Amino acid sequence: MGVNLTVGMGEIQVVRGAGNVLTALGLGSCIGVCLYDPLTRVAGMVHVVLPQSQASKAGDLPGKFADTAIPAIVQRMVEQGASASRLKAAIAGGAQLFQFGVSNSLDVGARNAEAVVKALREAGIPLQAKDVGGSAGRTLRLISDNGLIVVRTIGGAERELAVLGNILASSGVAA
Amino acid sequence: MSAQPEYAFSEEQFDALREIANIGMGKASSALADLIDTTILINVPQAVCVPIGDLPDILRDPEQVTAGVYLQVTGDVPGHATFIFDVQSAHRLAGVLLGMPEVSLDELTASALMEIGNIMLSAYLTAISDFTALQLLPSPPVMAVDMGAAILDAVIANIPNLDDFAVTITTDIYDRDGLISGTFIFLPEPGGIQRILEAIGMG
Numbered sequence: 001m002g003v004n005l006t007v008g009m010g011e012i013q014v015v016r017g018a019g020n021v022l023t024a025l026g027l028g029s030c031i032g033v034c035l036y037d038p039l040t041r042v043a044g045m046v047h048v049v050l051p052q053s054q055a056s057k058a059g060d061l062p063g064k065f066a067d068t069a070i071p072a073i074v075q076r077m078v079e080q081g082a083s084a085s086r087l088k089a090a091i092a093g094g095a096q097l098f099q100f101g102v103s104n105s106l107d108v109g110a111r112n113a114e115a116v117v118k119a120l121r122e123a124g125i126p127l128q129a130k131d132v133g134g135s136a137g138r139t140l141r142l143i144s145d146n147g148l149i150v151v152r153t154i155g156g157a158e159r160e161l162a163v164l165g166n167i168l169a170s171s172g173v174a175a
Numbered sequence: 176m177s178a179q180p181e182y183a184f185s186e187e188q189f190d191a192l193r194e195i196a197n198i199g200m201g202k203a204s205s206a207l208a209d210l211i212d213t214t215i216l217i218n219v220p221q222a223v224c225v226p227i228g229d230l231p232d233i234l235r236d237p238e239q240v241t242a243g244v245y246l247q248v249t250g251d252v253p254g255h256a257t258f259i260f261d262v263q264s265a266h267r268l269a270g271v272l273l274g275m276p277e278v279s280l281d282e283l284t285a286s287a288l289m290e291i292g293n294i295m296l297s298a299y300l301t302a303i304s305d306f307t308a309l310q311l312l313p314s315p316p317v318m319a320v321d322m323g324a325a326i327l328d329a330v331i332a333n334i335p336n337l338d339d340f341a342v343t344i345t346t347d348i349y350d351r352d353g354l355i356s357g358t359f360i361f362l363p364e365p366g367g368i369q370r371i372l373e374a375i376g377m378g
Contacts, residue, residue, distance in 0.1 A: 007228075008226070008227070008228025008229060008230070008231065009227045009228050009230060009328065009331060010226075010227050010228055010339065011228040025231060025237045025238055025322070025324045026231065026237055026238060026321075026322035026323065026324025026325035026326075026327070026328055027325060027328055028321070028324075028325040028326060028327070028328030028329030028330075028332065029328065029329045029332040029333075030328045030329075030331075030332055047228070049227070049328075049331060049332050049337060050332060050335070050337060060339060061227075061228075061339045064227075064337065064339070095325070095329070096329075097243075097319035097321055097325060097326060097329040098245060098317035098318065098319050098329060099317070099318075099319065108329075108332045108333065109329075109332070112332070135319075136321060136325075137321040137322045137324070137325020137326070137328065137329075138325070139238060139322070154240050154320075154321055154322055155240075
């Protein structure tokens, strides 16, 4: 039986096999990071809230910060049988919802996106697709059957962002 | 950084926070009632400590389209105050204020809504300030129309030293005819709760 899990702020969820769905509801300036191993169908999502953990304490949720979230979710996925070298990523979120009277220094969304991209690069995980920035919140879903990523904004239908399990479209996987 | 986790507060202390929220909401709701000439009711405020991942549970439907007015609080109790109303209420409130029966959410109605939110949030903070003799200074408000969860998400991401748990003080507000409903959410930053409690001799 597949599960349908919601990924709240700072949370990491990892599932294995087909039939599972991971969802981050209403991403504002936060970023939903989807990782997928096409071979084992280990799928993971983390809901990153802030760019850096400089002021973090021991015991802090690693999923809260971009720099700690990526290593933590990779480890969780490897524990579930994924290979770190096969992982592919897609990200969504990082909007700036509040449009009036907000200075650029408050644009956490853009800083989050930057920090997540950097953390993925450092982990050597190819970023297959991203839907970041703008001013609208997003709901992000990852379907574990084939690594399908869909994004929905208000007033819009769900649209496909990527299929991380599409081996033909990727160069990083040896068939 | 916080000296102690907020979830260590006692039930009596949470009761005191609810009472203070009640005082604030009394002022905020009468400010709205004066503005639109309708009786406004509030429910019993909730004060709870929840994992940040569970915060959207405050909302009845996290994906529902809402209008959110948000301001940052500085001074003795740094925190984050947000008023979220469903989009039908937002239309209705703006329509009443602007003297038009049907409005769409354009720039004019957005600024009217932002002003309503600002008046209510300021009334709330001033009442708490008067009661505790602490300074709660509101920043200029900002507004967004989006999924309720996305608005909360954007507010939370403005808390730089975010803990894994957050104390939220929430109150639902509505009118008797079921035409207007909204939720007030006050999120004090770590340490802010302690200062409120100390100010009223409950620390």
